[in-house]
Amino acid sequence: MTSVPGTSIEELLLTADRMLSDPSVAATVAGRHRGASLALRTALEIAVDRTLDAAVPGLADTTTRAKMLCLHCYTPPTTARRVNAVWSHLCLGCHFHQYEIGPTRAQVRTWRAEVGALVTELTH
Secondary structure: OOOOOOOOHHHHHHHHHHHHHOOOOOOOHHHHHHHHHHHHHHHHHHHHHHHHHHHOOOHHHOOHHHHHHHHHHHOOHHHHHHHHHHHHHHHHHHOOOOOOOOOOHHHHHHHHHHHHHHHHHHHO
């Protein structure tokens, strides 16, 4: 599981919100966007882990790519596709590449809305 003991999905979503809205966070704008992307990706991965572990105990111990394939069997296909799409975008948004521009605030805000909706779908 990708969760850090004591860290909840809600805390990760709030961390992402703070990184996007609080300029006093000690990081560059690009760093805040990447940090928010990482918090969102982690929150989504925890929600996927919980969903899969509830369906088949131990399934959450596989690779994330395998989890994305398995998710189609335990959630509606549209939900699984949305999870995979936003997870892929967040993975790209988290990583620094000298030759690429990082994610914009608008992109991360869009991902935040999608992750919030998907977390609700997966955990309720």
